Amino acid sequence: MESINEKATPSEGRYQALPLQVPVELRKGWRKKQRHLFLFNDVLIVSNNVHKKKFKVKYVIPLSYLWIGDYVDLAGTDSTAGSKSIVLFWPMKNFVATFRSREQKEQWHFYIQRYINEAKEIAERKNIALQINTKDIPYSTSACA
Template structure:
């Protein structure tokens, strides 16, 4: 897919447990440079896409910081927020959580910068013209 002259590319994927309220379900995440895809856990060698979220709409927080807990689940969890929803994402290991934290933070920040620049340029035709030359 080509968006704003930038190609979408795959970054990382892996299993995760999503918690909303008291319910916890196994899912699979796919991170691209501009979107996060949440699917069901693999079944018959296929994934069913549940959600596709633009990274420019995401916020994240460390679950251990918010819950003030130091149990094994809190240390392996991240909370992702986007308009109207939020989930606790629990990874298999703390190392996996740290990798996801690194990649999510990096690509969320890049997506927000790109989104802010796009909004600025849409509102300023003169700026858009100067950027092209």
């Protein structure tokens, strides 16, 4: 786990903009933990609660790998905690993040979805389509020849 403190400057880190941060309760199964979410342009950082201007990073999740879902839609119930929760999915992990209010949850859902879409568009632009010409290859079994 890496530690980020107050002496870090924007030029030292690769994450430049910090649009949103919020304390949440992360739940996986029966285990509940108080965590802090930081949403950057390209990653979501999950850390322990901020204490004395220092915190430990638990997860750094690239937004191009992240999916989110509304907990009410997935669970099928409209409980008070469910209406303030979203589900975070990424390869090998998933959590239910419960916010302090329904408005905070809606704001985070909007911004996370927006930044996920932007990150996935950038990732798609980086993919390069290769064209392979097999005309000049003798004994090619390709249908293109």
